[in-house]
Amino acid sequence: MMLFDPKPKSRRSDLFDREEEINELKNSVLKTPLTLLLGIRRVGKTSVLKVSLNELNAPYVYLDLRMLEEEGYSRVAFYRLLSEALTNTVSKWSNLVDYLRSIKGVGVYGVKVEFDWREKSLTLTRVLNKLNQFGEREAEKGFVVVAFDEAQILRNISGGKGKADFKSILAYAYDNLPNLRFVLTGSEVGLLLNTLRLDVPSSPLYGRYVRVVRLERFNREKSLEFLKRGFEEANMLVSDDVLQKVYERVDGIVGWLTYFGCLIIESHKPITEAVDEVTERALKLVQKEVDEVFRRSRHYMHVLKAISLGISTWSGIKRAVEAWLGRPLQNAQITRLLKTLVELSIVEKKNDYYVIADPLIAEYSRRL
Known part of the structure; x- marks a missing residue:
């Protein structure tokens, strides 16, 4: 189940397509201190990143910031997350x-790296300086x-007493640590750009x-080829009509294509029935994710429902939300709701029209 393996890929041979993006990312890391790898959720950023890191054949420290959500x-x-990431790095280099042992507050036991949280002089900048020295002398x-x-999560630990200001740290490293390269991925593209405030x-x-x-x-062409090859790896012959049906449900989002392929293979049910069953399971995942947004304000639910029903203009969305609420809303409220949904990459703005980025979120919103 190579293509339909739900875990992120780390070898190019296990990855479908993305040759251009991998080469572009590697070339950028070779030449540029700071690279952003952007795309909506489940589009394959982690796999492209991991394949690129392995092929660069350079020491790397990889931090999945989603761990901080727990x-x-x-x-x-x-x-703690950084110490685990450095432990993985030390196991290879x-x-x-x-270099790490020379930092006050850092202990290395075999290949396990541990930080003493009580050591006030222990900072990310000191760690980066040592990584820079290692890159210059050893790499x-x-x-x-x-x-x-998922670097937009950095905004939650930026600034404030006892927390790191990552914008300043990145700027310092950019200017003073020439042997470091930074790659930041982001699914919530607007939030990441707002966190960095590059402009x-x-x-x-x-x-x-x-x-x-x-x-x-x-x-469409690549999506159908991906599905066809994935089912062939599992020795399953699936009709073009079924492949088209899956594509129409998820619209080329590779994470969902993989999810559908994996569960269809495991279901041992008639294909058409399996597709419908997997759709319902996927919608439950979507519900968990979208409900996090709804907890901020129930108004988001009405905005998404309006867009899912084909109401795509600012004025049309405002009228629909006001009708469902039974009261008027200020223009600024609607603008703010739409701006947040765009920043979260849940909604995309194309010219003056709004669309939901993920077809399964659109389907869930229609059912609200």
């Missing part, structure tokens, strides 16, 4: 141990890659050149 966004939780390519997956003169990162690599969903 552990909280404290300084302690972040440094053992020479890094000597064959002359640099170390630091990758933050805001008061931001520490203002004026720095940043390369952006974007991942788009597969087109």
Whole structure:
């Protein structure tokens, strides 16, 4: 079940397509201090990142910031995540141990890296300085890659007493640590860009050149080829009509194509029945994700329902939401609701029209 394996891929041979994006990302890391890898959720960013990191053959530190959603966004939780990431790095590049040991508050036991949270002088900047020294003196390519997956989460641990200001840290590293390369991925694209504030003169990162690599969903042809090859790997012959039906449900979002393929294979039911069953299971996942937004305000539910029903203009959405609420809303409220949904990459704005990015979110919203 290679293509339909739900885990992120780490080898190019296990990945379908994405040759252009992998090469673009690798080329950017070789030349640019800071690269953004952007795309909506489930479009394959983590797989492209991991394949690229492995093929660069340079030391890297990979942090999946989604782990902080469970552990909280404290300084302690972040440094625990960093220590685990560095442990993985040390297991492959053992020479890094000597550099880390020289940092007060860092202990290395075998290949396990641990931080002493009570040591006030222990900062991310000190760790980055040592990684920079290691990249200069030990790395064959002359640099170390630091990758933050789902980097918009950094906004939750930016600024404030006892927390790191990541914009300033990235700006410092950009200017002073030439042997580091940073890659930041983001599914909530607007939030990530707002976190970095690259175009805001008061931001520490203002004026720095940043390369952006974007991942788009597969087109119809690639989606059908992906599904066909995935089922062939499982020795299943699936009709073109069924492949088309799956594509229409998820519209080229590779994470959903993989999810559908994997569960259809495991269901042992007639294909058409299995597709419908997997759709309902997928909608339950969508419900969990979207309900997080609804908890902020029930108005989001009405906005998404309006868009899912084909009401795509600002004025039309406002009229629909007001009709369901039975009272008027200020223009600024509707604008703010739509802006947040766009920042979360749940809604896309195309010219003056709004559409829901994920067909399954659209289907869930229609049922509200």
